[in-house]
Amino acid sequence: MQHSVSSLLKQHGLRDTQSRRLVLHALVKGNKPLSQKEVYETIKRTDGSINLVTVYRILEKLEELGMVHRHLSSGGFVLCSLEGHAGHHVFLSCQDCGKVEECADPELCRHEDRIARSAGFIPKTHLSELLGLCSSCHTR
Amino acid sequence: MQHSVSSLLKQHGLRDTQSRRLVLHALVKGNKPLSQKEVYETIKRTDGSINLVTVYRILEKLEELGMVHRHLSSGGFVLCSLEGHAGHHVFLSCQDCGKVEECADPELCRHEDRIARSAGFIPKTHLSELLGLCSSCHTR
DNA sequence: TTTATAGATGCAAATATTTTGCAATTAAAT
DNA sequence: ATTTAATTGCAAAATATTTGCATCTATAAA
Structure with a gap:
């Protein structure tokens, strides 16, 4: 380590x-x-x-x-737990224990691009955060 | 006003x-x-x-x-420029002029839900921010 | 190895930001 | 008009962040 x-x-x-x-x-x-x-x-x-x-x-x-x-x-x-994904990160944050995981989802990325373009924006980077309960917190 | x-x-x-x-x-x-x-x-x-x-x-x-x-x-x-969309907001932020627009996209919302669930999360709310150039800044 | 040096750290102090307690004021209901 | 709970201003405390400078240290070159 x-x-x-x-x-x-x-x-x-x-x-x-x-x-x-x-x-x-x-x-x-x-x-x-x-x-x-x-x-x-x-x-x-x-x-x-x-x-x-x-x-x-x-x-x-x-x-x-x-x-x-x-x-x-x-x-x-x-x-940062991701290599080679600069510019697009999704955080999954547990509202109970505070744990945060990070992931990348290329399809989400494309979807967000479309939203931006349809509003006349040229997108560069994206940030997303999903707040909820992680598996160990909601099973309890 | x-x-x-x-x-x-x-x-x-x-x-x-x-x-x-x-x-x-x-x-x-x-x-x-x-x-x-x-x-x-x-x-x-x-x-x-x-x-x-x-x-x-x-x-x-x-x-x-x-x-x-x-x-x-x-x-x-x-x-907040949206009524009745508590829990899901997408910000479109211009990196040049700093302007921020806000929109809601139900499909994006569902997509993010899927990502969260497949990671074992129970999603509650979402936040997204798309950074780029707004129409008036990139035409110049 | 030893040495030279750009880069990194610690410390003290300056700034900036945020919070708190309390007295005075005020919006709104009666 | 009167009452009252909510709101505000002020002063001060508590926190957070930045800066300048002297010292130290990880690295690369000798």
Whole structure:
């Protein structure tokens, strides 16, 4: 795990630093959107020490590079789980436990394109969020 | 216009106050998502006087009642232009001029439902945002 | 290895944003 | 007109975000 995070950083041309590993690790463990402060607190609580300002700066950079996304309704950060799907992401957000999954659906993408064009828009990117209950929350 | 804003307030069981009229009016004129501060500044610049705290409180209440929506990517507030479509809104956002249109598309809604269900989710509400260039911006 | 260096981090402090408590005001029902 | 619950303004507190600068460190070159 630690290793995969390191190579993820290198793949994106970033220095493999302790702080960045901690931030990415917090997002992986969190499995839901986390604010900068939540990332900071997760790290303090478990692995080690980091500065809140550093968390801000790291998340800003990771977002620039598309390694994390800003979750729409919560504003928190989630690790981007999709490769090669820049420009179209669908979040499935559980209103109960807060878990967020991400998926891509090419057909939905085309459908949204059509809507945009029929309104005279030239579409560039799409964002969608579906809010509801995840399987483990609604079976209970 | 002033009158329609007043009746809009009453329709939702809200007192028809000067401050609320100013806030709604600012959103109508803005024709794009505005943050609390932007609403505040619009009002100061044009119509009259209001307190920033009041703007926060009014927008919070209008959002609760579904009269305005939080725009996803910008975080600003936009007047809800649709009646009877609670739970599914598609924003068309121009990346150049910032204009935001809103529409509803029942077929898209069903499509998103299917995606959610196939991932084991029980969907409740959907949010979509299509970013691109509006007709007047891409013809130039 | 060691060294040089661009990039990353920590710390302190400045800004900006959002929330809260309370007294004064006001819309609307009687 | 009077009453009253809701709304607003003001001041201040609490949070969140950004900035500047000195120090440190991951990497690449020697």
